[in-house]
Amino acid sequence: GExxxxxxxxxxxxxxxxxxxxxxxxxxxxNYFPWYKQELGKRPQLIIDIRSNVGEKxxxxxxxxxxxxxxxxxxxxxxxxxxxxxxxxxxxxxxGSSASKIIFGSGTRLxxxx
Amino acid sequence: DGGITxxxxxxxxxxxxxVTLSCEQNLNHDAMYWYRQDPGQGLRLxxxxxxxxxxxxxxxxxxxxxxxxxKESFPLTVTSAQKNPTAFYLCASSIPGGDTQYFxxxxxxxxx
Numbered sequence: 001g002e003x004x005x006x007x008x009x010x011x012x013x014x015x016x017x018x019x020x021x022x023x024x025x026x027x028x029x030x031n032y033f034p035w036y037k038q039e040l041g042k043r044p045q046l047i048i049d050i051r052s053n054v055g056e057k058x059x060x061x062x063x064x065x066x067x068x069x070x071x072x073x074x075x076x077x078x079x080x081x082x083x084x085x086x087x088x089x090x091x092x093x094x095x096g097s098s099a100s101k102i103i104f105g106s107g108t109r110l111x112x113x114x
Numbered sequence: 115d116g117g118i119t120x121x122x123x124x125x126x127x128x129x130x131x132x133v134t135l136s137c138e139q140n141l142n143h144d145a146m147y148w149y150r151q152d153p154g155q156g157l158r159l160x161x162x163x164x165x166x167x168x169x170x171x172x173x174x175x176x177x178x179x180x181x182x183x184x185k186e187s188f189p190l191t192v193t194s195a196q197k198n199p200t201a202f203y204l205c206a207s208s209i210p211g212g213d214t215q216y217f218x219x220x221x222x223x224x225x226x
Contacts, residue, residue, distance in 0.1 A: 032213040034213070034214060034215075041220075042219070042220075043204060043217040043218060043219050043220055044157070044204070044217050045217070046214055046215075046216070049213075049214065089156060089157065093213045101159070101162065102213070102215055104156050104157045105156065106155070106156040107155070107156050109154075
């Protein structure tokens with residue numbers, strides 16, 4: 001079945017440095033790739049998403065890149081700040097999923113060192 | 115996502131009891147979902163519904179039941195058949211034909 005793998009499971013970076021989280025997906029027909037941020041005890045919140053007809057998308061310090069050929073996509077956070085500390089989930093929506101069923105990765109716990 | 119509410123925030127259950135978790139949305143979304151999240155883990159789909167009076171099993175439906183009598187509401191019942199129900203439960207919804215899911219604040223269920 002569909003599968004989304006996410007790496008690394010934990011990531012620690014110095015404040016001000018960049019962080020990169022990578023995901024691969026198995027269903028080549030997937031066409032929508034959201035990223036969610038979840039703070040401790042809170043709900044996941046959508047931070048950025050990308051569709052299969054786009055290779056890159058930026059929103060201030062956050063960017064997502066998509067390589068359809070290799071079936072992987074990545075989240076880039078630049079100039080990291082303490083409030084970026086959270087768990088980040090990537091996800092993929094298989095094409096033809098009438099209920100917009102989303103397959104989530106296992107999550108990356110990002111810690112920003114002061 | 116401010117239009118999705120879940121109650122209660124915390125719920126304690128004795129073994130052998132059924133409990134029902136509430137999820138309400140005023141976003142006019144057709145599709146609604148229930149996920150389970152265990153500590154340090156990802157999200158696993160329990161049930162989802164595309165339209166009123168219709169729902170489908172997700173990846174871990176055993177021991178759970180749902181109903182969708184109203185567009186705004188998608189309650190989840192955790193039955194006594196669910197052997198390890200202690201977890202964080204998240205409800206989500208999405209627009210018709212849309213992909214982005216918006217989450218409620220969650221219910222933390224603990225079995226005593």
